[in-house]
Amino acid sequence: MKNRVRELREKHAWSQAELGERLDVSRQTINAIETGKYDPSLPLAFKIARLFGSRIETIFLDGEAR
């Protein structure tokens, strides 16, 4: 699944560690989400969407959808 987490994080000028602290997850988890190595659970995805003030479907994009 593709996502815009890195783009939104950089827009807020946060480091991966800072975003991790805000979401109560490790920097490694943020990195894995940003690089597409790990798809977050729904609760974490909603938490990310809330933090960036966006809708979940605008941050996480279904790569298979046309």
Added chain:
Amino acid sequence: MFVKRMVDWPRWQRWAALGASACLYALACWLLIRGSTAGVVLGLLAFGISMPLLSYSSRAVINERNREIDHRLTRGFVPPMILYMLVMLYVWPLHKHESVVWLKAVIALLPMVPLTWAMVAVVRFVLGCDELERRQHLEATGISALVVGLVSAALGFLVAAKLIKVDGGLMLLLVFPALCMVYGLVCGWNKWRYRAR
């Protein structure tokens, strides 16, 4: 506390801290193996200092902050391991001279108390991890169980075919350390898999 900010140290300082903690840990092992009373005291002291430093500096090296659960793991893991070593060095050997069966059994099983205490700290740590870390721990648990199980089965077949002789008691004692070792290796491999590009 300085360890909380260890991740902000320059890269070479973080690596130096990890190297120094590894050296201190090796010194602790060497002192404990030597076995003299002074060596044991100094070894346990070095172990008590090196374990938290190893944990904090290894996290700092991979650019991770030390969280409350990391401190809690250290607080919950190091004291029981020191107690375990004291029990193994000074109490457990007493079972050889004990003739009362129940007392012998109590002394023989005494190391299980600190070991269980340490494992409770590990379980609490894993439960406090985030979702990706918990998945990594789950993978490590599964893989380590499979690897140790397969090696045990292979050894069992060789013993049954009378190709090798194995001390059953020693083998049973080695199962848990083998599980921990493979678990640690898989955890390290997982960290590498999800590392920063």
